Amino acid sequence: MPRKVKACTSDTKWTTNKEIEFIFAMGNLKPVGINKHLYMDVITKRLSKALSKNVSSENNWSYLRTLYNLEELEKEEKLPFSNEQMEFKLDDDEYKYYKILSLKKVSLKKPSSAELSSDNNISLDGGLTEIVDSMGKL
Known part of the structure; x- marks a missing residue:
């Protein structure tokens, strides 16, 4: 109660x-x-x-x-983190990766079981292997 x-x-x-x-x-x-x-x-x-x-x-x-x-x-009282403003810089490798993703407009969704059972040989990683391989060529 x-x-x-x-x-x-x-x-x-x-x-x-x-x-x-x-x-x-x-x-x-x-x-x-x-x-x-x-x-x-x-x-x-x-x-x-x-x-x-x-x-x-x-x-x-x-x-x-x-x-x-x-x-x-x-x-x-001190802040537990830095509150200074600084210029943002994206690492070149990260930039290349995101640029390739945006150019190819690759879907990162997991393939359905019907797509996997077909003879299309779709990879489980949704095409990321191809993108990562192409990054090495840049």
């Missing part, structure tokens, strides 16, 4: 118990950076479960703003 969950409004006081549960709900999640909204959703669900109340993420964000300067933390 589902338990009853009380509503929690944004003007709810942050009691010591609620603060402790909030810290536990945060666990190893930092609500800053590229995944901040995903992490806050997890924190909100954990806190709601621990308090048996619906807690809004807006309430959690406003509480965090009283504890930390979130704007400064955002500036300090």
Whole structure:
């Protein structure tokens, strides 16, 4: 039987118990950076479960703003990947392969069993062997 969950409004006081549960709900999640909204959703669900109340993420964000300067933390957070723009360069071998595919308009679909049973000697790779062989001639 589902338990009853009380509503929690944004003007709810942050009691010591609620603060402790909030810290536990945060666990190893930092609500800053590229995944901040995903992490806050997890924190909100954990806190709601621990308090048996619906807690809004807006309430959690406003509480965090009283504890930390979130704007400064955002500036300090590093992206887990490079975000620099650079010129795209396709490798010559890849370019030749895709150029041949577009010129020959080869279908990469798997042949049907009827096509395989006929005496047409259709290869299972859909003609890719011919394309790869022709790439060596370029």
